[in-house]
Structures are given as C-alpha cells and as structure tokens.
Amino acid sequence: MSETESRNSTAQPEQRVTTTGESSEEVREEWTDYEFAGDAKIAAEDLDVYYGEEKALQSVSLDVPDESVTALIGPSGCGKSTFLRCLNRMNDRIKSASVDGSVTLDGEEIYSDGVNLVELRKRVGMVFQEPNPFPKSIKDNISYGPRKHGDLDTGLLARLLGRDDTDEEHELVERALRRAALWEEVNDRLDDNALGLSGGQQQRLCIARCLAVDPDVILMDEPASALDPIATAKIEDLIEELAEEYAVVVVTHNMQQAARISDQTAVFLTGGELVEYGETDQIFEHPRSQRVEDYITGKFG
Ligand SMILES: Nc1ncnc2c1ncn2[C@@H]1O[C@H](COP(=O)(O)OP(=O)(O)O)[C@@H](O)[C@H]1O
Ligand SMILES: [Mg+2]
DSSP, X not given: OOHHHHHHHSOOOOEEEOXXXXXXXXXXXXXXXXXOSSOEEEEEEEEEEEETTEEEEEEEEEEEESSEEEEEEOSTTSSHHHHHHHXXXXXXXXXTXXXXXXXXXXXXXXXXXXXXXXXXXXXXEEEOSSOOOOSSBHHHHHHHHHXXXXXXXXXXXXXXXXXXXXXXXXXXXXXXXHHTTOHHHHTTOTTSBXXXXXXXXXXXXXXXXXXXXXXXXXXXXSTTTTSOHHHHHXXXXXXXXXXXXXXXXXXXXXXXXXXXXXXXXEXXXXXXXXXXXXXXXXXXXXXXXXXXXXXXXXXXX
C-alpha cells in the first residue's frame, strides 16, 4: 500500500470550529505518542503553563530519549520556549508563570519540593538564542560553573588550604572547549575577554560552559538564529556530535534545520498544543495531522 493510500484509509480527523470561526482538528493521542527504545531521559506529563490568566501550554506530554536530538518546532508564540523552560524549572523565575504537571529526569520528579535548583540546572543545562558569555576571560567562563559547584578548588579558601588545582582547571577548560569545537580557535588567548569573540564563537563558548559542569541534558532555544550561515553550520555539526553523549532538545523555527539535525521532532501549534511528535522523517514526509502538514508546507505560521 502506498503512503497516500495508507493515510487515506485511516478515518479523517474530526473537525471542529473554534470560537474564532477557523476550523481545527481534534488532536489525537496517538499522534504524540512516540515510542522509542529505552527509557526517557526527561519526560513531561500533562504540563499546563499559565502566565497570569493566559494559558501558554495545554497539557503537554512528551518523552525525550537520551543520546539524540529532539527538535521542537512551531510558529512563534506557540509555547516552545515555555515548554523548554519547564524542563529545568526556568519558568520558576518568571513571576506570573505557574506550572502544573510533572517532569521527570531519569524517572525522578523535578517539581518536588526540596529539589535543588542549582543542581537541577547543572544537570539540565541551557543555551539561549543570544550568546550570553560572562564579561570575563574565555577561561573563566568555562571554570566558573565547576568552581561554583565545588568541582574546582582554586578559590582563596582552597589556596589557604594549599589546594590550588590550576592544572585541573586547565584540563577542564581544554576538554570543554574541545568538545564544543572551539579549542583550535581560542587556545592561544584563553585569558582574553570572551566578549571579543565572534557571535558564533561566543555561542560555542556558551555550549562549552554548559558542558563544563557535565550535564545530562542540554536545552537550546534557537541557538543559531542570531548567527550567520557559516557559524550556524558549525553549531549544527556540534549539536549532532553532542547527541552522541547527551539528550539535546533544540527549539528552532527553521524547519530545514530541524530536518537536518534532529532524530525526532515535536510540533507545537498556536495555543500551546503539542500536535504531533515522532521520528523527524515521518513528521516531515508524512505528518498525520492536517494542520502539521499545512504548517510544514508553509500554508500557515
Ligand atoms: N514571560 C512571559 N510573560 C507573559 N507571557 C509570556 C511570557 N513568555 C511567553 N509568554 C506568552 O506565552 C505564549 C508562548 O510563548 P513562548 O513560549 O515564548 O512561545 P515560542 O517560544 O513558541 O515563540 C505567548 O503567547 C507569549 O506571549
Ligand atoms: Mg521562543
């Protein structure tokens, strides 16, 4: 049976008319129920997010596998960043935001009372659209996190105690910069201010900073949308490499980028709904939702 026949043979999704008069389809659970081998690294269940009275996410459930790239796509304002921020409780920092539902990391609830948020954000690191290095040296950008988490002893107290691990610091800095494909470009100026780097280098530095604390999951919110095509290609290559070791979740509004770099894709549509989630090839080649097909083929969004 051909692809078209098999799709036509399934009953057409129910259409309903919304209050604004537009026709929309009922989301089917099986469209978002993507099954993969192994356990979820991070899993959201029935997540609702409100900003004040405004609902920004509608009961989103999504399981993210380890060691792969999960892309989140959808038109602007559909809740991609909101969802991403739920995965390391960054929405906690937004006063008007309230989050209801569950997120587990390796099976453990991150929304329980008493969860250490500093530790959580070390395990679930985040890279933003605009590179945001600290106005410090390249080296200090990398060693800041490990030092804060007590994995490096080069502070004053450590020196008083006779533990100045500068070799360890150097090793750690080199390792993180190598993994972020930046070492070759900056190893002769580690003490220079990070703000002197190009945008693409700054973004790779932010990725290196995230890797330096040895995370489990890396969240990226449109990490290449402020970069030129060459810098973007480098970030894309890097994301694919990182997926050999980490669960990487990437928000992008660039569908070609999602198709190039991701293993699975989740499509959010207006109103904070997760409409479809599945293997990237399936989503782009034969989406099950008509609205997803319209979005991917550029009919709206
Ligand atoms: N800090 C905030 N305060 C109030 N509303 C917000 C905030 N962040 C996002 N929103 C609203 O939530 C909805 C989803 O936004 P967002 O998650 O940023 O979407 P996306 O990343 O897909 O563009 C939008 O309607 C947006 O205006
Ligand atoms: Mg966003």
